[in-house]
Amino acid sequence: MKRLLTAAVAALLLASCSTTGTESPKDNAPVQLLVFGSPDELAAYRTLVSAYKGGQVQLVEAADRKDLITKLSTSIAGGAPQDLFLMNYRFYGQFAAKNAIEPIDDQLKKSTVIKAADFYPEAMKPFQWAGKQLCMPQNVSSLQVYYNKGLFTKFGVAAPKPGWTWTDMLTTAQDMTRDAAGHVVKATEPEAGATPPAVHGLGTESVMIRLAPFVWSNGGQLVDNDAKPTRFTFDTPAAREALKNFIDLRLGYGVIPTDDEVKAQDLVARFTSGKLAMLLESRRITPTLRAAKELSWDVAALPTYKQPGGILHSDAYCITKASKNKESAWKFMEFAMSPEGQRIIAATGRTVPSHIATAKSNAFLDGNAPAHAQIFLDAVPSLKAVPTISTWPEIEDITEGILENALYRGDKLDDVIAEIDKQTKPIFARGEAS
Template sequence: MRGTPARARRWVTATLSVLALTAVAACGGGNDGSGGSGSADKADLTWQFWVGGTADQAAWQKVADQAHTDHSGITVKLQGTDWNNYWSKIGTLLASGKAPCIIGMQSLRLASYANAMLPLDDLMKKYDLKAGDFDKPIMDGLKSDGKQIAIPYDSGPMVLFYNKDLFKAAGIADPKPGWTMDEFKAAAKKLTAGGKTGLVTTPSDLGTTSWVRTLTGAEPLADGKLNLTDQKFVDGFTTYANFVRTDKIAPQVPSGSNDFETTQFTSGKAAMQLNGPWSLIDTLGKVKFNLGIATIPAGPDGSKTFTAGSGFGISRSCKTPDAAFQAIVSMTSEKPLTTLAAAGRAYPARTAAHPAWFTAAKIPEAKEVIEYASEHSVPLITSKNWVQVNDLLTRFGTQALNGEIPPDQALKTIQDQAGAGS
C-alpha cells in the first residue's frame, strides 16, 4: 500500500513549504538568491526542473540553450531534480524567496505554488507571445485566478491506448472517435479471456477523473472546493470501480506498484489503457504489437476528458523577469518543441510543432483522435492540497476498485480527510 513513512515525510515537507508560499507572496519575495543577475537583454539565469538522469539533463539543457541562441546576452543553466523530490524542493525554494528565476510547473500542481510565481500576462503582451499559438486547454490549465502563471511546453488530453492485434483477433473493429460506453464495455468483455483483460486501470487522479467526467460529467472541484461526495461524482466513480469490482473487465490493482498499469498493457496482458499522448511514443518503443489510440468512450453527454501538461514560469523573487520571460519564449518556441516532439519526449503544446509529433508517432489515426479529444477536453483544475488528495485517492481508490470498501465510502473518507484543505 502506498503512503510509506518516507512518502509521508515528503508529503509533509511539500505541504509545509506550500503553506509558507502565501506569506512569501504577501511580502512580495524580493530576495535575489540564485534567481539570476543582469538586465532584460543580459542575464545569467537558473532553471529548476525535474530531470530523470544524464541523458534527460542533456536533452533539456539543449532546450535551455535555445535562449542563448536567440539572445546572446542571456544564458540559462539547468538544475535538475528527480520527480519524486522536485516538488518538496521547489516548494522550499519558493517559500524561502530564494528560488531560481525559471521554474518548471505541472498543471495538476499549479494551485499549490501559484502565489509564489509571477503572473505572465503583462509580459506576454510586452513581448507579443500569443496564447492562440498554443493548445487552449493547457494554457487555461496553467492559469490561476484567471492569470497566466506558466507557458506550456507539453499538453495532452487523456485517450485510450489499445492493442490492435488483440482487437483484430477478437473480431472487434477499431474504435472511432465518439464510440459509446456500451461499445467499449462490449469490446472489453469480449477481450477479457484467456488470462487477459479488456482494460487495465488504477486510481490515478487524471485517469479516475477523466473516466468520471465522461460517465457523468462530474468534476472533482466545485467553486474551488473538493466535491467528491457529490452524487454525480459518486455515481461516475462507482461505475468506474465496477470495471474491476463487478464487470471484471480489468484486473485487481496491487498496492504500491507505480507501473502496474503500464506493465500490464505493454506486456499484452490488457487490451486497453487510459493514458496521455506524452507517453505514446515511449509506449511504441516498449510494445511488440500494433498500437492504436482511441478517444475515451462517450457517456450520456458525449466523449469528455481532461487535459494536463507542464510548462515554465517565473518566481516572484526573480530580479530579471524580462530576461527570464524572453528565455521562456525561446524555450517554448517551435524549434525546441519540434525537437522534443520528434524525440518522443513531449506532445508539444505549441500547435506548430504538432506535425513532428504525429510523424514520430507513426499511427494513422493519431491526428484525428488527439484533435477530437482535445476539442472535448477541459483542464483538470485542482486544489492547493492536491498532492494529499492524490495520495488518498491512490490508497482508498485502490481499495474501492478491489471491492474491499464501497466506492462511496472511499470518496467520503478522502473528502473528510482532505476536503478542509482544498
C-alpha cells in the first residue's frame, strides 16, 4: 500500500518548524522549482522556464509524487528547501499545517500582472489556509469519462450523451463489454475455461477521488463536516447507495477488468490499446492519448444521479517558507500564472487553465482532441474539493486498500463501511484543518 506521509516524513516536517527563512539570498542564485510529471509535462515546464526572462530558474524533477514529497520534506528539514514546488491541493495540507509555505496575499494584491479575480475561485479556495492564500493553482481540472470512439462505432453502441445518468453509464458499459468475437459478455464470473472479455466497458481506480463525485451527485456528503471533518458518512442513505453501486462494478456487473488484468496492463494502456471502452480519468491523460495516433477518442461529462457532481483536480505553485529567494520565486510564479505562462502549459493538453480568460480562449479550446473540451469548463461550477486536512494523504492510502478489496474480493457493504470508519477515524482526529 502506498504511503504518502510516513512517520519519517512527518518528523522531517516537524524539524522544519525551527527554520526562520530570514537568510539572505545568494548572489545570482537560481530559483529552484520542484515538479514531477509525465515526459510531456516535464517538457512543458522546461519550455516555461526557457521562456522566462526574469532570472535563472532551475527545474528539480522528482520521479513521482511520493518522491516529490520526500524531496521537499528533506530539503525543508535541512534548512535549504527548493524555492517553489508544484503540488495537488489534496497533499499540500501536511506542509501548510507545519507553517512551511509562504502566504502570497500581499504579493498578489500588489501585482500588476495577475489578480485573484482572474482565476476560477473553485481552484483558488482549496489553497487557502487559515484565511490566507498560500499557493496559486495552475489548473482547474476535473474527473470526466474518456471513451474510445472507434470501439463504439465498431459495436454499434451510441456514444455517451449530455445529461446521461449513472444507470446510463452502467448500461453502456455492459453493452460495451465484449468477447473476442464481439459478443456482449454479461457473466460476472466466467465459467471454468471460458475466455474473459477482450474489451471491458469501463475502467476506474479503486480510490476515494473516483467515488466522491458520485456521492455528491446523489445528494450525499462525503464527510460529516467539510471544514473540520471527523469521519466519513457512508452510513447515510445517499452515500451508501453511491458506494454500493461503485463496488458492484466488478463482481456485480463485470464491466471493469479484474485486479490481475490491471496489474498486467494499467488502465490507460488498456484504453489506448482498445481493451477499455470508457475510462474515468482527469485531464492529465490527454497528452498520452494524443500521442496514440491510431486512437479515436473523445470525452463525455461525468454521469449524474440527482444533480451535477464533480471533483476538483488542481495543482498549485507554492513558495517555501524557508526559501532564500522568495522575491525571485514570486516573480517566476507570477509569470507562470500569467496568460503567457498559462498558454505554455495548456499547449501540452495536460491542464484546464485556472486563468479564466486563457481557459476560454483558443489556448485551451484549440480544436485538438478531445473535441468536447468545453465539458471541462462546463463542469467547473459543480466542482467540489475533498477536505484539505493535513492527514488526508494517509486517509486516501487507507481507503484505497479497503475499496480495492471491496471491488475485487467482494467484501460485504456493511463490512466495508465499518472498516472505513474504523481505520480512518483516528487519522481524521490527528488531522489539522485549514
